[in-house]
Amino acid sequence: MNSPLWFVDVLFWSLQVAVLAVAAALLVKILRIHEPRALLVCWRMLIGASLLLPFVEPWKRQEAFAFAPAGPDISIVPTTAVASPTVSHWQIPSLVTIAEILAAVMAAGIAVRFVMLALGLMKMRQLRRKSATIARDAECAGVIEETRALVGGGAEFRVSGEVESPVTFGFAKPVVLLPERFLQLDERFQAAIACHELLHVRRLDWAHHLGEEVLRAIFWFHPAILWFVARVRLAREQVVDLEVVKLTAARKTYVEALLEFTSGRRVAAIPAPPFLAEQQFVERVALMLKEAGMSRRRLIASLSAIACGLVAATVLAVTVFPLKAAPRAAAGVQETQAASEPVLNASKVWTDKVKQGTMDVDVRGLGTMTPLNGQPVAKMELRESESGDVRAGQSAEVDTHKGIVKGHVLQISPQVIEGNRSVLVALDSAVPSGVDAHASVEGTIQVGELKDVVYVGRPYRTNMSVTPEGRVVGVIYKIVDNGKEAERLHVVFGRVSVSTIQVLSGLKPGDAIILSDMSTYRKFDRVEIKQASAASDPSLSLVSASDTPLAGKGGYGSPTCRYCPDPQYSDDAYRQKIQGKIVLDTVVGTDGRAHDTRVVQGLGHGLDEQAIHSLRDVWRFKPAKGPDGKPAAVRTLIDVDFHLY
Numbered sequence: 001m002n003s004p005l006w007f008v009d010v011l012f013w014s015l016q017v018a019v020l021a022v023a024a025a026l027l028v029k030i031l032r033i034h035e036p037r038a039l040l041v042c043w044r045m046l047i048g049a050s051l052l053l054p055f056v057e058p059w060k061r062q063e064a065f066a067f068a069p070a071g072p073d074i075s076i077v078p079t080t081a082v083a084s085p086t087v088s089h090w091q092i093p094s095l096v097t098i099a100e101i102l103a104a105v106m107a108a109g110i111a112v113r114f115v116m117l118a119l120g121l122m123k124m125r126q127l128r129r130k131s132a133t134i135a136r137d138a139e140c141a142g143v144i145e146e147t148r149a150l151v152g153g154g155a156e157f158r159v160s161g162e163v164e165s166p167v168t169f170g171f172a173k174p175v176v177l178l179p180e181r182f183l184q185l186d187e188r189f190q191a192a193i194a195c196h197e198l199l200h201v202r203r204l205d206w207a208h209h210l211g212e213e214v215l216r217a218i219f220w221f222h223p224a225i226l227w228f229v230a231r232v233r234l235a236r237e238q239v240v241d242l243e244v245v246k247l248t249a250a251r252k253t254y255v256e257a258l259l260e261f262t263s264g265r266r267v268a269a270i271p272a273p274p275f276l277a278e279q280q281f282v283e284r285v286a287l288m289l290k291e292a293g294m295s296r297r298r299l300i301a302s303l304s305a306i307a308c309g310l311v312a313a314t315v316l317a318v319t320v321f322p323l324k325a326a327p328r329a330a331a332g333v334q335e336t337q338a339a340s341e342p343v344l345n346a347s348k349v350w351t352d353k354v355k356q357g358t359m360d361v362d363v364r365g366l367g368t369m370t371p372l373n374g375q376p377v378a379k380m381e382l383r384e385s386e387s388g389d390v391r392a393g394q395s396a397e398v399d400t401h402k403g404i405v406k407g408h409v410l411q412i413s414p415q416v417i418e419g420n421r422s423v424l425v426a427l428d429s430a431v432p433s434g435v436d437a438h439a440s441v442e443g444t445i446q447v448g449e450l451k452d453v454v455y456v457g458r459p460y461r462t463n464m465s466v467t468p469e470g471r472v473v474g475v476i477y478k479i480v481d482n483g484k485e486a487e488r489l490h491v492v493f494g495r496v497s498v499s500t501i502q503v504l505s506g507l508k509p510g511d512a513i514i515l516s517d518m519s520t521y522r523k524f525d526r527v528e529i530k531q532a533s534a535a536s537d538p539s540l541s542l543v544s545a546s547d548t549p550l551a552g553k554g555g556y557g558s559p560t561c562r563y564c565p566d567p568q569y570s571d572d573a574y575r576q577k578i579q580g581k582i583v584l585d586t587v588v589g590t591d592g593r594a595h596d597t598r599v600v601q602g603l604g605h606g607l608d609e610q611a612i613h614s615l616r617d618v619w620r621f622k623p624a625k626g627p628d629g630k631p632a633a634v635r636t637l638i639d640v641d642f643h644l645y
Helices: 005-031 038-057 095-130 138-149 180-183 185-203 204-216 223-246 251-259 278-290 296-320 571-576 608-618
Strands: 065-067 154-161 167-169 173-179 343-345 350-353 353-374 375-383 395-399 406-412 421-426 440-457 461-466 474-480 485-496 500-505 512-514 526-530 561-564 580-588 594-601 620-622 636-640
Touching: 005 038, 005 223, 005 296, 038 223, 038 296, 095 154, 095 173, 138 180, 138 185, 154 180, 167 204, 173 180, 173 185, 173 406, 180 561, 180 580, 185 204, 185 223, 185 251, 204 223, 223 251, 223 278, 251 278, 251 406, 350 440, 353 421, 353 500, 375 440, 395 421, 421 440, 580 608, 594 608, 608 636
Parallel strands: 154 173, 343 526
Antiparallel strands: 065 461, 167 173, 350 512, 353 375, 353 440, 375 421, 395 406, 395 440, 406 421, 440 500, 461 474, 474 485, 474 512, 485 500, 485 526, 561 620, 580 594, 580 636
C-alpha cells in the first residue's frame, strides 16, 4: 500500500520540526541559558525556521516507475458467487483511506480552532462593553496614573466581574481588564500589576499573542509547534517580569502580586494572555529570584553553540526525513523536446484502440503441477495483494507450455508465505501429453469484471507515477494524423488486469495508443512513425491489438505448440550470462505461424531479436479453433525462456 505523497511530506515535516524541538530543548538545558530576551529571539527564530523548512530545503523528487506486466493491487467485485460458507475478516484500511481520514480530522480541527478564535474575539468585545471604567476619585486611579507616567504606555483600565486575572488586548485602543478584587489589593500590588500590563501594551505583545493563536489553530495537531509557542510566551512573560522588577525595584512585592493570582481562574476563554498562567509560575519566579546572570561573553558563546547544534540537527532531520516531490511526469512538467522529431519504424510499433464496455480483470501467477487425490492440479503462487479477490469456483486457464487447459479455482490457502498465497486450480480437461507431473506452469484467473468502463491494452514500460492526490498517472503516446505521428499524453489510469488497464481520463473510446516500449522516446513530445511497405512485409505496419480475437475468450480456443525448440543465444547475452523469460504478444494464424509479433517483456542484449526470430521463422503451432469449430487466428502471449543450465 502506498500512502499519498502529501501525507508522507506532512509526516516527515512534522518529524523534522520535532527533531529541532528536541535538539533545542537539550541544548538550552545543557548550556544553562536563562536570559529571556535571548530565548525569546531563539524560540521565535525556530518557529520561523520550522515554517520555512519546506521552502528552503531540497526536495527529493521521486522516480517515475516503469509499469511492468505484473499487476498491482486491485479491488473488484467477483464475477461468480460461491455458495459456500465464508469467514468475514476485518481488514485494516489502506494508507490512502487512513490519510484521507486524518486529513479530514486535521481540517475539521483547524476549522473548530478558528471558530473558537472568532468567538473569543467576540467575547473580548463583549467583556469590554460590559466592563466599568475606574472612577477618577478611586484609590487605585492615582496608582495607575503614576505607573502610566513611569512606563509610558497608554491603555484604558477597566474593571470586569467576568475575569479573575488581569488581561490586556487591543491595537489602536488597548484596554486592560482588571478583576473586581484588584480594587481591594494593596497599592504596591496594584502598581506592580499595572506596570506589568502597561509594559505589554508598550511592547505590542497582544499582536504577537494573536498571531500565535493563529499558529496554534493551524498546527493544533503538531506538538512541536505548540511547544515552541509555549516557550515563546514564557520567555515574553519573563522579559516583562524582569523589566517590572527593574522599573519598580520591588522584586518581592511583584512576586507576592503574582501569588495573589495563583489560585484564580479565568471564566471567559479569550485570546489574550492572563497576568499569570499557572504552568508558567514556577519558571517565572525562579528566574526573578536568581541573583547572578550570564556574562555577555558566555551568552554569545552559548548562543553560537546552540546555532551550530541546531544547524546540525536540521541537516540530520532533512537527511533522515526528506520531503518528496512528485515525479515530473505526474506533475505535468514537460521535458525539453529535441530540435527534430525522432522517426519510429512501424515494424516496432504495437498499438491498441481504447474501448468502452466490460473489462475482465485477471490475475496471473507461476506455479507447478501437483497431484491431489490422484488427480493433477495446478498449484499457483499469487501475491497476497492479488489473491484477496480470488474466490473458489472462478474460471482459470493453465498454460502447461504444451497447451492451455481450462480450469477453475479449487482452494485458496489461508496462509501467506513470503508475501505469496497458494491457490489450487482444478483442471476441467486432461493434461496435454508430455507434461511432467511436477512441470512448471502459468495460470490466469478471472477474478472479476468492470462494467461500462473505458479501457485499453496495457502499455509496456509506461512511465507511471502517483500524484499527491493518490492518482496513478502514466505517460503514453497516442496515434494521430492518420498514423503518421504519435503525441505524448498524460493519462490517469484506474484498475489493472493482466493485459488491460482502465482509463479514467486523458483518452476516449476510439483513440489509438502505442503499447510498445517507448522509454527511449519519452523526452519527445511527438514522434514520427515511418510506415513500411505492406507489399514487402505485411507485418511491418501498425497493428492494432483489437483487430484479432484473444485466445481463450469469446469462444476462441488457444493455439498449441507443435515444434518449439529452444532459441539460440546472442553472443552478448551468452558472455554476460543473461537468463530469464521474454513475453511476446503475437497473432497465431490459421497457418500455424506467428505473425505481427511484438515484445511485451524483454531482456535486451540481442535476446529479444532471437526470440522474435524463433517465434516467427522456426516455431510452428496447431491453430486455435473459433466458435464455429474451424481454425481461427487469435492473439496470445507467448513466453520464450532463455536458460544456460
